[in-house]
Amino acid sequence: MSMAKHPPELNDLRMSEKARPLLDAVVKHITENVDPITEEYYRLGEGRADRWSHAPGQLELLQTAKDKARANGLWNFFLPNAETGEGLSNLDYAYIAAELGKNPLASETLNCSAPDTGNMEVLERVGTPEQKEKWLKPLLNGEIRSAYAMTEPNVASSDAKNISTSAVLEGDEWVINGEKFYISGAGDPRCKIMITMVKTSPEAETFKQQSQILVPIDAEGVKILGPMRVFGHDDAPHGHMHIKFDNVRVPKENILLGEGRGFEISQLRLGPGRIHHCMRSIGAADKALDMLIDRAISRKAFGKRIVDLGKNMETISRARIDIEAMRMMVLKAARAMDVLGNKEARIWVSAIKAMVPERAAQIIDQAMQVHGAAGLSQWFPLAEMYVGQRTLRFADGPDEVHHNVVARAEVKSYEDSNDRKSRVRTSTGGRMFEGP
Amino acid sequence: MSMAKHPPELNDLRMSEKARPLLDAVVKHITENVDPITEEYYRLGEGRADRWSHAPGQLELLQTAKDKARANGLWNFFLPNAETGEGLSNLDYAYIAAELGKNPLASETLNCSAPDTGNMEVLERVGTPEQKEKWLKPLLNGEIRSAYAMTEPNVASSDAKNISTSAVLEGDEWVINGEKFYISGAGDPRCKIMITMVKTSPEAETFKQQSQILVPIDAEGVKILGPMRVFGHDDAPHGHMHIKFDNVRVPKENILLGEGRGFEISQLRLGPGRIHHCMRSIGAADKALDMLIDRAISRKAFGKRIVDLGKNMETISRARIDIEAMRMMVLKAARAMDVLGNKEARIWVSAIKAMVPERAAQIIDQAMQVHGAAGLSQWFPLAEMYVGQRTLRFADGPDEVHHNVVARAEVKSYEDSNDRKSRVRTSTGGRMFEGP
């Protein structure tokens, strides 16, 4: 991490006094309003005729919880340091995200599901009054949902400069052609709008070629080719869709911020998304460790509890140590966003994005191993949790890209320092060493 | 490994001269008779009304390939060193298994699918003439299929002594009660018989309490509760079934070898199964490495081919080195079975069982990472392959049990040696060291 800027308050990772009542209210809301409807919500969905819509009753059930949240003032508080919403700091939000991660409906009842949060954040910061009226308002009201169309199947989109979906201005319209996949949420019938990364200026300098444009999902030429499955799961009706843009036309005004400013908007988007993801990953690892212990103390083999066999105790210790270390790092990254701003904090955010899902997946895998074959089956959520973490290692860029961000910052910080030689020449044993 | 017995020929890992024409014939058979029907076979199955049966035409298609195999003398050659079949050595069979692993229908067209091979081996060796007539004969003819009912949901069955399904002799019948799961192949409508591990003599000494009994799958009281899914997949119609035995009655004569000899039979069963599994795992790792390279040389990011980014070249090298090392170890374990016999060779077999699927899964995972998010999807077989290897880490006992077999043999070998102190006292630097 570029440590050049490290004011002391960066290490104050306490939740703020003012946010604690909110955290309590969220916990109460989940316990009283969300947990009780969760099982029924999924039961209703199970027999539904069309996987790609909700079953009768599902959305109504959800709405009751949403109404209660709104009535209690728990609505749209996700937008960090913003006028809209509670103006929560990223750090405070991280603590709340950990709670949201424990129930899969919780976020939506508070109108803070991905990718809507990121999309609303972008609209709120760079949208025109018209764009806000048309898209941000219904999103803030929880009336519609949205998607973010970035990744493409035909290029290595880990390098965003590769993005090749083109948008050409013809008269008053952008004409868009290309293919995107893994567009999460685009399967939901409530999804109405996609923020779409396109190449508008192939001749411009490298980081000015891309733009972001608002594309209504029902625009002519938007063809949903089908869902991407991960380890066989389609995550319907949310879905991770494969979409073709075939001469899609949208009004000129649908561009965000302006031509060639696509990368600039991506920086804004950093926002709470990755912090939220990583806090949920930690929640998953935590739960897997609980499950590992539960199984390991409940069964015996070779005359001993499984927990007392082989390396299992050390596995537990290493998992706990790493979970706590990851938690502190995620809190610190959130704090860095608050104290240093998104630009400086981006190294910390890449650090946790590269660190957390990989290790969380390992911990879940270890829990599966302790469960025996049953651990892979529908009797336990572990396989599903594993798939979630494995997938996260690609969301918002693969681990390798984030490691590269961290490493480049580290090398640059060293290159820029004035005391390079003194940093490497003296032994901790006190002697001067004279390499060639 | 207990190295006490290591005759020089243990390191002769060549396929025998006499088996090479057979290998060639198998390769030809797969290329000419199996590969061409494979796609259609699965296509036919895709729309079928009942997941738990075959679609019209599927079995007929398979039969054509089976007929050809039989006509060419490629039938039942799996039984190692046996009167029936070709009498292939385990080593020769290992080479063939590597080819069988490349097409999922290949084994069945040669009548050597798991778990039939193990079941036939057991029947051939310890079955009574009546048992052979009734079950072995149709199995050898490929007319029926079979299952092996061992694992139980309610105990840690990694410790086989925990097996608690009871069989009590009442008059001329065994009355069986209990629950089994992960009974592979029991979903296939052609499956007619299960070799079932039961506890017959709870008062006997530890390793004499269990027996193995032939249970027709259509016996009254056999209730198939449903399929176990692994990472969501049910592997229909083969299936890994969850079965309840509810006062199931079978004739007294259905016991194999005799009361209390269940563990003894398990030793026989070692046979080609684990060698076969591990050779297929190596095939999967090999294929994943090909796919990794294919993707890595086909796409560019940040101005370079992906293969030239970051640690990818080292990942390729480590994968190749480990694949070749695993291949030699599996061949050696097969050779050990031939030269030393199953009992002595069992340490080698545990070694490869603990070594191969774990590492194969890692290599597949690395291939997924290089593919980006697409690597997890239905566009590539990698996720499916990963699930296969992950599951194998439990089949025939979890890794931990096999590591324990190897370690106990190793410790015993050291304890039994006469030159213990000389083995540890001299430095390779020549000095004598005098620890306390």
Place this chain on the structure above:
Amino acid sequence: MSMAKHPPELNDLRMSEKARPLLDAVVKHITENVDPITEEYYRLGEGRADRWSHAPGQLELLQTAKDKARANGLWNFFLPNAETGEGLSNLDYAYIAAELGKNPLASETLNCSAPDTGNMEVLERVGTPEQKEKWLKPLLNGEIRSAYAMTEPNVASSDAKNISTSAVLEGDEWVINGEKFYISGAGDPRCKIMITMVKTSPEAETFKQQSQILVPIDAEGVKILGPMRVFGHDDAPHGHMHIKFDNVRVPKENILLGEGRGFEISQLRLGPGRIHHCMRSIGAADKALDMLIDRAISRKAFGKRIVDLGKNMETISRARIDIEAMRMMVLKAARAMDVLGNKEARIWVSAIKAMVPERAAQIIDQAMQVHGAAGLSQWFPLAEMYVGQRTLRFADGPDEVHHNVVARAEVKSYEDSNDRKSRVRTSTGGRMFEGP
């Protein structure tokens, strides 16, 4: 970690306002008073006739820096939350320890070298007035040094209950017999006193058998058999000595706190020692990473800077991420000692003791690899640094013992919780899972 007790302030890891001037003063002292004498100090020592004493001039040089520290009020501030000294919190001390770790003479010039700090802490808390007068006073004045005699060569002393050196009361004297090794600091001619762990009551209940007794190093029967070397290094004149107690007699009053209270004293001793060790380990890892980068950007191979070859960038990123995660964990453990007390905090302390030196050693090893063969040589301090971290994995108990402390607390915390089932039964995907 037992998370039952986790007050919000546990995550406030800022240095206190009041300690910051002290930190500044320490940094200034090291820069102005210690760094300038360091090279000469070691140069003086190099040619000395007797490795086990100081060369003429060495101690005088050190004394000048000690005098300055004392004059500036930087003396004996190590004792956490104590009357004596500055009463620094563990957290504040942790920040200072990171600075002390950068110069090998720094600690001693401030009178806070190991193992004196731990010994002074014990004497200050449980010593009688006579003991304090005789041993604590000269230690606080920096006039003598001390050792802590715990580890024994003939038993697995990772299990402290194994300690077998016996002390038998004969009249007014304890008669001590046994053998100890790795007694750090006992080679220094200024070392006058050893706090010695002995078995006084072999018949008592397990944790009441041991006592700690003050043994003057010049007592008759104390035989220093020689130095223990680590990777060939003897660390003279400090030394890690192998000592025989051959009918050593010390007055009855030399016992600390009373018979059978040896383990109780060990708990007190936790103090700043492990925090200090771990902060220095982090300093070493930090320095190794600087060196890695320095080398990797300075040399070329195959047409590229070494930093741009293979996995080196990812190695850098992973090192930086883990260093920052470890730093947060060490600060948190220090904070836990301040907020929760030593007893509750001991899980956190075991966590960092098991986590930090192992990973620090790996990072140093990676730096060596990037340096090529030169990295192992006398031209760079890396090999020496590696040995230091490798050794730390045994100091104050091997990693395995600390992992066991963490795991036992974790299992107990789970067993004690009231909501066990709810913690493991619901999927993060929202469904209820019904394992057997």
Place this chain on the structure above:
Amino acid sequence: MSMAKHPPELNDLRMSEKARPLLDAVVKHITENVDPITEEYYRLGEGRADRWSHAPGQLELLQTAKDKARANGLWNFFLPNAETGEGLSNLDYAYIAAELGKNPLASETLNCSAPDTGNMEVLERVGTPEQKEKWLKPLLNGEIRSAYAMTEPNVASSDAKNISTSAVLEGDEWVINGEKFYISGAGDPRCKIMITMVKTSPEAETFKQQSQILVPIDAEGVKILGPMRVFGHDDAPHGHMHIKFDNVRVPKENILLGEGRGFEISQLRLGPGRIHHCMRSIGAADKALDMLIDRAISRKAFGKRIVDLGKNMETISRARIDIEAMRMMVLKAARAMDVLGNKEARIWVSAIKAMVPERAAQIIDQAMQVHGAAGLSQWFPLAEMYVGQRTLRFADGPDEVHHNVVARAEVKSYEDSNDRKSRVRTSTGGRMFEGP
């Protein structure tokens, strides 16, 4: 590995019938003639006045064993497939190398120490009659010793093209200037000749710039600046020397094979050296595992033998499995040299060079951990063994270079194959997958 060429006999890893009596004779020789003098040899050396020569009596003692070896026909048999010597195959030699690795004097008594073996091999194959008479003859007689001067301190010599020591032809002499380090064996007073890699044709195409020249160590201008130490050890009197070439002049005829053919000679040199190194590494890992077990079954902690605590059994199993896998790979690499020739086999040789020392070092490290702090000390050879393996990871090129050799061959093999798409398109589950 390029698997294109894999004749069946590559998997016949048996020692040849004809070599077995030789192996027996070598074992007998070590037991009867070398082991009995080993302790005295090192004892004599310990008090010697000059670390960089032998003590009186040492060389005489060695000579008695050398005479016996020669009398028994055990002399110079190292040269694989050569006229001189026994013409041992590399595979047979590998088996013998494993025995040689058990006593540090054994190799020298049979005149097959590194780096003499490689140097003699080169001279035998490419030397002129005059060069052979002057240098090969006394080397084959064991009268002198030699060194190989390759690595340079001022460049990343992992890339041999970086070698910058220059040789310029002036009249009838080469004038050499530059610096080399880690020149093993150059400390021995018997060392008379160095094969030196120099740059003779900086303007030539990349792989024609280097040459190898014979430089007598007593030539004017050869300045031995001092020994390189590894982890503090200087390995005197053998030594790994730092040497300056300051206008060193040698006759024109001292060039080997001709100007610009330095890389060509390096290929020849592959010979038995790396096989030998790796077999010794396996011997070291084997010994470390014996020591681990010896300690783990001899001591108790927490009421159990250490071997029964935590992950120790799994550590033992993984070590044994990997040792056997590495052994098979080294034998296979040796066999590949015999069957395919050095050029084709070089991929296999790089594979074992990258695989074996790294893992051997880990196994030794695990043995140290089980020994507790004593494992790092002079009481056990483990630290010394660790340093040996750690150093080997640089000898003949760092791991990274060898991984790169393997990976490049692997990628090329895939690129060259005709059936690329069929290799990656079908699932092992039988379906065709249609990635974009």
